[in-house]
Amino acid sequence: MNATKQIVLLGAGHAHVYIIKHWQQSAAPNAQLTVVTPRAEHIYSGMLPGLIAGKYQRAQCELHVARLLKNNAVNWIQASAQHISAASQVITLDTGKQISFDTLSIDIGRAVNKLELDRRIPGATEHGLCIHPIDDFATQWPAVLARLRQKPQSVVVVGAGASGVEIILAVAKALSLSQTKAGLTLIAGTRGLLHNYSPMAKRLTREVLKRAGVQVIEQHCVGLTSDALSLHGGLRLKCDLAILATGGHAPTVLTPSGLSLNDYGYIRVNEYGQSHSHPNVFAVGDASASTPYPHPRSGVYAERAGPPLRRNLVASANRRSLVAFKPPKRTLNLLNLSNGSALATWGRWAACSRLFWWWKNAIDKGFIAKQLQRVPQKEVPKPAPNVGTS
Ligand SMILES: Cc1cc2nc3c(=O)[nH]c(=O)nc-3n(C[C@H](O)[C@H](O)[C@H](O)COP(=O)(O)OP(=O)(O)OC[C@H]3O[C@@H](n4cnc5c(N)ncnc54)[C@H](O)[C@@H]3O)c2cc1C
CATH class of the missing domain: 3.50.50.60 (FAD/NAD(P)-binding domain)
Structure with missing residues (x-):
């Protein structure tokens, strides 16, 4: 019998939110999905200007990751990654805990x-x-x-x-x-x-x-x-x-990770959303830089990456071939x-x-x-x- 594969989603950005929501429909019985994200809910950036202008109340702009995780057969660790070692497949959290992964997907956006x-x-x-x-x-x-x-x-x-x-x-x-x-x-x-x-x-x-x-x-x-x-x-x-x-x-946590990064510190990925240096690591959204299809950083690209990423995470757990993803030109x-x-x-x-x-x-x-x-x-x-x- 195959051992259970540990798939870790780092961050609850746009693409990961999609995966969390749809994980129960994914045919990956031999995989355990764990999400690492520091907040139970976060503000949806598209609505921040409306919140500032008094158009929305804060509660209307919040994406409730914790509620989404309920009943979805997904583990949640409330923490931030402080260090990622792509080579030893271990993430060190700000709680001091370490978690290991077989497959890692990174969707942690940008930081200051x-x-x-x-x-x-x-x-x-x-x-x-x-x-x-x-x-x-x-x-x-x-x-x-x-x-x-x-x-x-x-x-x-x-x-x-x-x-x-x-x-x-x-x-x-x-x-x-x-x-x-x-x-x-x-x-x-x-x-x-x-x-x-x-x-x-x-x-x-x-x-x-x-x-x-x-x-x-x-x-x-x-x-x-x-x-x-x-x-x-x-x-x-x-x-x-x-x-x-x-x-x-680019988030500074990526710098010493051993992952191949571009000149600005973003994770270089191929057409499958897969790291150039570590095939068991995927990256999407603002933290990534697609080398075959460079595109601006925005929520719409991050969101569009959700469905193909889910297919590829399931495929990697089942040792099937990956699906290429071409983001829209505009x-x-x-x-x-x-x-x-x-x-x-x-x-x-x-x-x-x-x-x-x-x-x-x-x-x-x-x-x-x-x-x-x-x-x-x-x-x-x-x-x-x-x-x-x-
Ligand atoms: C004011 C403003 C308005 C915008 N409006 C729009 C808009 O209308 N439409 C649009 O398409 N784009 C908009 N954008 C751009 C959009 O916000 C980003 O492109 C989008 O949020 C990127 O999504 P993402 O999935 O990469 O990451 P994010 O949505 O930024 O999510 C990152 C997640 O990772 C978590 N995280 C971060 N660091 C760590 C860590 N070390 N360990 C674990 N978890 C971590 C965070 O808590 C968060 O859950 C706007 C940006 C701004 C600043």
Whole structure:
């Protein structure tokens, strides 16, 4: 008789949530699935701007991993990985415990590398409020907002990618609801506003930012103190609150793991989602870097990886051949503009509409609701739609 294979899912990111939910339908009787994740629930990032703007209550944005794990024949260890040894197939947890695996799948997203952030923006971690980890940001936000509402303030968001734009517009909305006067600035760096979006998307977003009273500065932030921000070129900008939306980094736990990583520290994977260096290790979502199919990091790619990853984990437990997974070339992105409309982009095309906000809201709420629905035993899961909402 074959020994039971230990499959460990590290992190409860988008793809792993799908696997946890559908594990009972997987034909892998000789495998035991264990999930290692630090939180019983976490905030769904697509809804964070709505939470900041007061559109949602926190409970509406929470993905309940613990509830999902119930009755799904999956073990849950509430912990964070502190060290991964791909060679000896052991993970050391922050609880001090060690667990071993036959097959490991990593879906731990991105993190903030504080050393790296302070190297780029001295004073950033001491004086700035970072949007990563999203759960910590969401916890701090009500007190931050209450402080902002006490007297006129100047608020700066550093980083003008999709999340920076969504965050400054959400802050503008939250303050306007309480008629709080505030100076609002978006620091877009020399790459500028939404640097990887089309000219049409940039033009539309610029108009929305202007209407919301947000000033856009296309210079790099090079330092932060308790009451000011320094820009490249010597300019100092008074600021009472600096929110850092400069994008995450590869989790530092990956660095000494022995796994093959790209130049930025993300796990290099092939078309099966399998590590280049260790075939019994899979990686998906923001923590991975697909070498045959490079793509942007977003929740929609992470979510789409769930069904093929499940097939490949089952195949690896049963010694069957793996299935290649080709991510979509482009996705429809929906940005919450916090003015009752959303910006939709598809390649170079872009448009703003209330209808797009209605759609984004339905997708995001549907995502949370879908995770909590029970799956009938024989259901063949459908792949998620090819739509990203930021
Ligand atoms: C403000 C904001 C808004 C966004 N909006 C959208 C959007 O609308 N649509 C979209 O497609 N994308 C959006 N994104 C991007 C999206 O959040 C990420 O691309 C997506 O969450 C990545 O998913 P993932 O599965 O890789 O990991 P995540 O969803 O980040 O999940 C990682 C999991 O791993 C766990 N974990 C982390 N470290 C460890 C460890 N050491 N040990 C164990 N567990 C660990 C975490 O607790 C978490 O459960 C947004 C991002 C931001 C910042």
